[in-house]
Amino acid sequence: MESKNILIVGVGGQGTLLTSRIVGKVALDAGFDVKLSEVHGMAQRGGSVVTHVRYGEKVNAPLVEIGEADVILSFEKLETSRYAHYLKQGGTIIANVQEIDPMPVVIGAAKYPSGIVEGLQETKEVVAVNALEEAKKLGNIKVVNTFVLGVLAQYLHFEKNEWILAIEQTVPKKSIDLNIKAFETGFNFRKGE
Amino acid sequence: MKRLMLGNEAIAQGAYEAGVTVGVGYPGTPSTEILENFVKYDGVSAEWAPNEKVALEVGIGASFAGARTLVTMKHVGVNVAADPLFTVAYTGVNGGLVMIAADDPGMHSSQNEQDTRALARAAHVPVLEPSDSSEAKEFLKLAYELSEEYDTPVIFRTTTRIAHAQGIVEIQDKVNVPLKEYTKDIMKNVMMPGMAIKRHLIVEDREKRMAIAANTMSINKIEYKDKKIGVITSGIPYQYVKDALPNASVLKLGMVNPLPRTLIEEFAKNVETLYLVEELEPIFEEQIKSWGIKAIGKEILTVQGEYSANLLARTIGGMQIETEKPAELPGRPPVLCPGCPHRGVYYTLKKLGIHATGDIGCYTLGALPPLQGIDTCICMGASIGMIHGMEKARGREFTKDWVAIIGDSTFLHTGVNGLINLVYNQGTSTVMILDNSTTGMTGHQEHAATGKTLDGNATYAIDIPSLIKSIGVKHVIMADPFDTKALEKIIKTEVARDEASVIIVKAPCELLDKTTKRIPVEIDQDKCKQCYICTKPGCPAIIKAEDGTVSINTALCSGCELCSGICPFKAIEKVGK
Known part of the structure; x- marks a missing residue:
């Protein structure tokens, strides 16, 4: 199998790191070679963050190249746009439509762009989800992660129980049930709903 | 057993498997997680030193005493440790001594992108370099064997994409390496000219022998x-x-x-x-x-x-790879967190029109808009030496609207030397220590003034005000960064003073306390006159809508009430207060 390339993007503090580690664990347990590249340090202070996940029979570089991502999982709308050029032809973007103003917008030096998802949809397959809304419905905004992970799982070839096992082993004990529920909601989410 | 591990975790595991019993370093991206992981193993001693020079010296002592030893730092830390490095290259080791140098090509979190290999060549120290997590562990074990076989410190060079990338690592058993016997040997361990001249020949010979062995080493x-x-x-x-x-x-x-x-x-x-x-x-x-x-x-x-x-x-491949251009978008630079105690300091300095020599830490982010509070940033500890140099070049009048800004961990790292110099040479500048009780940017490491060691045990906490007074600073003033009115008064008084002074602005990093429930503030839209003063400190939790109204993102707000304090119309209050 050629290696599968996933880019997970968002804003520092949104939980992209934990999500990528669950994906890494599922791939490892399924017997694949896995590499992840993370961002620590200065970039975590509310800056733009990107985590690369690659798995397959043999993975060399831990980084996904521009134009080579099979899936881009984005936690924030502006960040979706920032990394969209990483998508390969025929790839899929899973985009949480949440907006977080970056500092240039906060201080009025720039405007938050409008029509991001619509613009990308002209040339790319974009699955837009309102993860914050879904998480609120589930009763805890902290499960935004596991909801979008569920949506991502639809596009990867691991079994549902493999995901659930990885989630059980990764999230805090008392929140396992809620996270699995959020994952299942995402897993059953259908485009356009 | 196979596990996914960061390069830094794999290095810690490799050190453990190699029988390393002493680990020491100073936090610095991308090296920090090595010691944070190493400390978790049984039977090891792991500690943060105040700076990389001290870390390496502790490491040399441990090695001389016979233990396999790990020293960790980022690339710019190697400069700080260069003094002992160049001479331990002459003495060699007793227990294996490996120094991790984490380079940062692309400067994800650094002030330059120097190449440690250049310094290692100048010091005549061998360098090993892994290409993923698995090799990080295996090569490190080999590094200890080489260190002992050739009687040399070894530099283990990583880069960000090794240190902070995860790969599969096979966990193996630890080998027990007994402490090597210590014997006094001044010809080897006391570097005075007579001895060092002889040792230099040995260094040269060692490098030649290693170069020959390199031809058949399995890692080449x-x-x-x-x-x-x-x-x-x-x-x-x-x-x-x-x-x-x-x-x-x-x-x-x-x-x-x-x-x-x-x-x-x-x-x-x-x-x-x-x-x-x-x-x-x-x-x-x-x-x-x-x-x-x-x-x-x-x-x-x-x-x-x-x-x-x-x-x-x-x-090299001569391939035509057509890639899309990235979209032109507003940037998302890292920012001071909501509730960050540094924000009030920069807001006040900007209001007073005061310049600052800056330093290395989260507070370096205060250089960016809208705060734009520092004029310079060079290296750890530089702010204090630099403001003194400015005063010597242009006179007292020039630095009357300047301060030096430095964090608590950075002050103890190498800032304190600058302050000793400033007092000794009769400088009159004002230093502001932004004391948030942690090493913030690298992810909250303890230091000599936090009262805890790397393994979480309680220890003596250096009293920074007493330390400063003992150096000879007569005016040491404590300040609260959220009370900007009082802070303004203090800064005005101290910069005008014709003697050295230190303002310690003390409030813990907002991210440190995870137990207290945060009560966010809200804006009373009836009282708000849309003067936008509250947006000046650049808090990410304050949102200005297109229709001109200002509101609080209560999910982000920490309830620090900096904005409540500066609002002229008392329109910002805690919900339910």
């Missing part, structure tokens, strides 16, 4: 494929080469100093065109070319930033 290996293109590479660029040029022949160097000349000459003879692929400086390129070997390197490859498979496919 040739992978012959199509011989039209041959590539000599090491570290993370090896992975890019494998992705971009899967059919090329490759000589992968696991030891990048000294170089295996015979092996390189043999490889060069067997390939049609030889490429040299190394991020940053042309370290092996210059050596290889000096032997008369024809090769292509920095003629087509940059000395700046990180490489990628696409870059190598284009430049």
Whole structure:
């Protein structure tokens, strides 16, 4: 199998790191070679963050190249746009439509762009989800992660129980049930709903 | 057992498996997680030193005493540790001594992108370089064997994409390495001219012997494929080469100093065109070319930033890779967190029109809009020396509207030396220590004034005000960063003073306390006159809508009430207060 390339993007503090580690664990347990590249340090202070996940029979570089991502999982709308050029032809973007103003917008030096998802949809397959809304419905905004992970799982070839096992082993004990529920909601989410 | 591990975790695991019992370092991205993981193993001593020079000296002592020892730092930390490094290269070791130097090509979290290999060559210290997590663990174990066999410290060089990338690692058992016997040997361990002259000969001989051994070391290996293109590479660029040029022949160097000349000459003879692929400086390129070997390197490859498979496919593979251009978008630079105690300081300095020499830490982010509170940033501890230099160059009048800004961990690192100098040489400047009770930017490491050690145990906390007073600063003032009115008064008084003074602005990092429930503030829209003063400190939780109204993002707000304090109309209050 050629290696599968996933880019997970968002804003520092949104939980992209934990999500990528669950994906890494599922791939490892399924017997694949896995590499992840993370961002620590200065970039975590509310800056733009990107985590690369690659798995397959043999993975060399831990980084996904521009134009080579099979899936881009984005936690924030502006960040979706920032990394969209990483998508390969025929790839899929899973985009949480949440907006977080970056500092240039906060201080009025720039405007938050409008029509991001619509613009990308002209040339790319974009699955837009309102993860914050879904998480609120589930009763805890902290499960935004596991909801979008569920949506991502639809596009990867691991079994549902493999995901659930990885989630059980990764999230805090008392929140396992809620996270699995959020994952299942995402897993059953259908485009356009 | 197989596990996914960060390069830094794999290094900690490798040190444990190699029987290392002493670990010491100073936090610095991308090296920090090594000691944070190493401390978790049984039977080891691991600690944070105030700076990298002290860390290496502790490491040398532990090695002389017979223990296998791990010292960790980022690339710029190697500069601080360079003094002991260049001389321990002469003395050699007793227990194996390995120093991790984490370079940061592309400067993800650094002030420069210097190449540690250049410094290592100058110091005549061997350098090993892994290309993923698995090698990080295996090469480290080999580094200890080499260190003891050749009686030399070894530098273990990583880069961000090794340190902060995860890969599969096979967990193995630890070997028990007994402490080596300590014997007094002044010819080896006391470096005075008479002894050092003799040791220098040994260093030279050692390097020659290692260079010969390098030709047959398992970590320097040739992978012959199509011989039209041959590539000599090491570290993370090896992975890019494998992705971009899967059919090329490759000589992968696991030891990048000294170089295996015979092996390189043999490889060069067997390939049609030889490429040299190394991020940053042309370290092996210059050596290889000096032997008369024809090769292509920095003629087509940059000395700046990180490489990628696409870059190598284009430049060496001659491939046309069409990629989309990134969209032009507002940037998202890192920012001071909501509730960050540094924000009130910068807001006040800006209001007063005061310049600052800056330093290294989260507070360096205060250089960016809208706060724009610092004029300079060079290295750890530089702010205090620099403000004193400005005063000496342009006189007291010039620095009357200047302060030096430095954090608590950075002050103890090397700032304190600058303050000693300032007092000794009768400087009159004002230093502001932004004391948030932690090493913030690297992710909350303890230091000598926090009262806790790396393993979480309670210890004596250095009293920073007493320390400063003992240096001879007569005016040491404590301040609260959220009470900007009082802070303003203090700053005005102290910068005007014709004597040195230190303002300690003390409030813990907002992210430290995870137990207290945050009560956010809200804006009373009836009282709000839309003067926008509250937006000036640049808090990410304050949102100005297109219709001009200002509101609080209560999910982000920490309830620090900095904005409540500066609102002239008392329109911002805690909900339910």
